[in-house]
Amino acid sequence: MPRVQSQERQMERDQTVLTPMANAIRALAMDAVEAANSGHPGMPMGMADVATVLFTEFLKYDPSAPKWSDRDRFVLSAGHGSMLIYALLHLTGYAAPTIGDIRNFRQLGSPCAGHPENDMLEGVECTTGPLGQGVAMAVGMAIAERHLNATFGSELVDHKTWVIAGDGCLMEGVNHEAVGLAGTLGLGNLNVLWDDNKITIDGDTSLSTTEDILARYAASGWHTASCDGHDFADIARALAEAAADPRPSLVSCKTVIGKGAPNKQGGHNVHGSPLGKSEIEAAREYLGWTSAPFEIPADILANWRAAGARGATARAAWEARAAAHPQGAELARRMAGELPADGGAQGAYIQSLIDNSPTVATRKSSEMALEAMTAVIPEMVGGSADLTGSNNTKTKSTGPLTKDSYGGRYVYYGIREFGMAAAMNGMALHGGVIPYGGTFLVFSDYCRNAVRMSALQHTRVIYVFTHDSIGLGEDGPTHQPVEHVMSLRMIPNLLVFRPADAIETAEAWSLALANAHRPTVLALTRQNLPPVRFDTEFKSAKGAYRLVSASAPRKVVLMATGSEVAIAMDVAKALEAEGVGADVVSFPCWELFDEQDEAYRADLLPADALKVSIEAGVTLGWQKYVGDGIAVGIDSFGASAPAPALYDHFGLTPDKILPRIKARLS
Numbered sequence: 001m002p003r004v005q006s007q008e009r010q011m012e013r014d015q016t017v018l019t020p021m022a023n024a025i026r027a028l029a030m031d032a033v034e035a036a037n038s039g040h041p042g043m044p045m046g047m048a049d050v051a052t053v054l055f056t057e058f059l060k061y062d063p064s065a066p067k068w069s070d071r072d073r074f075v076l077s078a079g080h081g082s083m084l085i086y087a088l089l090h091l092t093g094y095a096a097p098t099i100g101d102i103r104n105f106r107q108l109g110s111p112c113a114g115h116p117e118n119d120m121l122e123g124v125e126c127t128t129g130p131l132g133q134g135v136a137m138a139v140g141m142a143i144a145e146r147h148l149n150a151t152f153g154s155e156l157v158d159h160k161t162w163v164i165a166g167d168g169c170l171m172e173g174v175n176h177e178a179v180g181l182a183g184t185l186g187l188g189n190l191n192v193l194w195d196d197n198k199i200t201i202d203g204d205t206s207l208s209t210t211e212d213i214l215a216r217y218a219a220s221g222w223h224t225a226s227c228d229g230h231d232f233a234d235i236a237r238a239l240a241e242a243a244a245d246p247r248p249s250l251v252s253c254k255t256v257i258g259k260g261a262p263n264k265q266g267g268h269n270v271h272g273s274p275l276g277k278s279e280i281e282a283a284r285e286y287l288g289w290t291s292a293p294f295e296i297p298a299d300i301l302a303n304w305r306a307a308g309a310r311g312a313t314a315r316a317a318w319e320a321r322a323a324a325h326p327q328g329a330e331l332a333r334r335m336a337g338e339l340p341a342d343g344g345a346q347g348a349y350i351q352s353l354i355d356n357s358p359t360v361a362t363r364k365s366s367e368m369a370l371e372a373m374t375a376v377i378p379e380m381v382g383g384s385a386d387l388t389g390s391n392n393t394k395t396k397s398t399g400p401l402t403k404d405s406y407g408g409r410y411v412y413y414g415i416r417e418f419g420m421a422a423a424m425n426g427m428a429l430h431g432g433v434i435p436y437g438g439t440f441l442v443f444s445d446y447c448r449n450a451v452r453m454s455a456l457q458h459t460r461v462i463y464v465f466t467h468d469s470i471g472l473g474e475d476g477p478t479h480q481p482v483e484h485v486m487s488l489r490m491i492p493n494l495l496v497f498r499p500a501d502a503i504e505t506a507e508a509w510s511l512a513l514a515n516a517h518r519p520t521v522l523a524l525t526r527q528n529l530p531p532v533r534f535d536t537e538f539k540s541a542k543g544a545y546r547l548v549s550a551s552a553p554r555k556v557v558l559m560a561t562g563s564e565v566a567i568a569m570d571v572a573k574a575l576e577a578e579g580v581g582a583d584v585v586s587f588p589c590w591e592l593f594d595e596q597d598e599a600y601r602a603d604l605l606p607a608d609a610l611k612v613s614i615e616a617g618v619t620l621g622w623q624k625y626v627g628d629g630i631a632v633g634i635d636s637f638g639a640s641a642p643a644p645a646l647y648d649h650f651g652l653t654p655d656k657i658l659p660r661i662k663a664r665l666s
């Protein structure tokens with residue numbers, strides 16, 4: 001629906017066409033929240049006018065082909081306003097949600113969950129609710145788009161990312177990281193529409209902030225604009241300005257929260273509670289909305305469906321271009337998330353490890369595996385939060401991805417762990433790239449909620465977390481993770497690997513790539529480790545496996561991860577020397593082991609042996625494998641000293657472990 005020339009005619013059309021369309025959003029939002037007796041009517045009602053302009057005049061999408069790869073991405077960063085996106089998807093003609101789904105808002109089984117979830121509805125590009133991360137994920141989507149545009153050209157990839165964000169999204173710390181990154185990378189395809197209603201849950205925003213937000217964005221290299229968020233022509237003007245500007249854009253949309261609820265609008269109580277029967281009646285009166293709940297008048301629905309049908313022509317034209325384009329099939333492969341035919345196998349590389357048996361840190365092993373993989377998997381896009389030389393994440397194949405060179409494959413994220421992790425989620429959700437990024441394991445806490453969001457959203461994001469224990473040595477307890485590996489294992493749907501040597505590291509990378517629907521953490525050492533594996537059997541795939549079998553009659557099963565596997569082998573040797581049979585189980589990944597069948601697990605961890613775990617981290621959790629055996633670990637913070645001194649100090653040497661086992665056996 002293009003804007004018409006005459007201002008008067010346009011205003012008239014806005015009143016007769018757009019106002020009822022926006023009111024349809026308001027009605028669905030207030031009625032669904034009322035029916036659920038829970039939810040957030042304020043944001044969808046306040047942003048209904050802005051969203052109507054966006055979805056009728058600017059956003060490129062086709063409800064009949066929701067996964068069309070050159071569609072614009074729409075992110076509802078203010079996820080509490082979920083009814084806004086549910087109403088928009090329904091009204092514009094997506095197959096789901098149906099009106100029945102909307103009636104069941106917030107009930108078990110309805111795709112209209114409390115907050116939008118990416119794998120419940122097509123059209124919901126990412127899961128939002130944790131404020132601030134939607135904007136940060138959108139930055140990742142915009143990075144992926146620019147990268148693919150540079151790789152495949154504008155004929156195949158040329159779209160925007162639009163975000164609706166609230167005061168909360170802009171107040172969160174991660175916003176600073178996301179905005180800094182987007183400004184530096186000059187992501188002109190990114191437009192953030194800020195629901196500038198000056199209200200958060202506790203009350204007026206002046207209670208907690210006096211920041212000049214537009215000035216902050218401008219200082220970070222963004223274009224900024226403002227509009228009256230209830231004046232369609234002014235909204236359209238600001239959005240057109242944002243779309244045209246070569247910088248990322250922030251549009252402050254001055255709105256009234258809960259607009260349309262005559263007695264409650266503008267106040268913080270309309271943020272997150274049902275309006276109540278009498279206020280809903282008053283709102284119907286105020287808006288002139290006479291339809292029963294969940295009923296949309298045919299003419300208004302027809303206007304919405306017409307808006308939804310706008311994109312079909314562009315989509316069909318794109319499909320014709322893609323079908324004829326020499327790189328169309330390659331783009332389709334990447335967007336489908338399929339690895340290249342030879343991708344990730346690393347056969348020749350692993351054979352070279354057997355031939356050379358290098359004693360290297362697993363962070364170095366990771367770099368070696370990455371060299372092999374990034375050379376043959378062009379969709380891998382790496383990066384680090386300013387620890388490139390420590391995380392060993394950069395390879396010869398991955399040149400810098402910068403404002404002047406979006407075709408690069410390495411992002412200098414800066415010291416922005418949370419922003420990096422959220423951006424990687426956005427990149428993976430956009431599709432066409434496989435993001436990996438590094439920081440120190442101890443700083444995984446800085447980005448932990450984004451790691452959780454990777455797991456919740458089933459994104460293939462690979463976290464390269466190096467310096468994984470006291471083994472990093474002299475930097476001391478601020479830098480030495482003790483609880484991190486275990487606490488990451490607690491996140492559902494996250495693979496946590498702590499590989500023991502170069503071969504296990506290569507296997508972990510292959511598994512990370514093969515798991516297209518879950519994220520992976522690689523916990524890697526700073527210090528050198530001797531090789532423990534000398535075969536090409538893909539043993540890490542089972543999560544844990546018998547590395548050494550007892551010679552003498554088996555009394556003990558030692559299990560260890562990462563840098564402690566070699567220690568377990570020395571302990572086993574010492575036990576065998578005294579006639580005590582001991583298996584060594586290398587245990588790179590709990591989650592994969594737990595997925596093995598009962599027989600495999602029982603054979604590896606037999607009931608009749610004393611089971612001992614060795615890991616340079618907290619012991620809480622190992623009891624599920626050792627039972628009443630011994631969990632050797634570190635249940636305190638570390639200390640500053642050379643690594644060998646720390647291993648001795650914390651009792652992680654064969655000399656200190658052996659007597660504990662013998663005491664239990666006697």
Ligand SMILES: Cc1ncc(C[n+]2csc(CCOP(=O)(O)OP(=O)(O)O)c2C)c(N)n1
Nearest residue numbers: 043129130131166167168169199200201271
């Ligand atoms: C990280 C995070 N912290 C806290 C919350 C809880 N919360 C949900 S909405 C909200 C207020 C958001 O204010 P604003 O973005 O202005 O939304 P509005 O009230 O204008 O709809 C808060 C604190 C959250 N969802 N995420």
Ligand SMILES: [Mg+2]
Nearest residue numbers: 167197199200
């Ligand atoms: Mg607000």
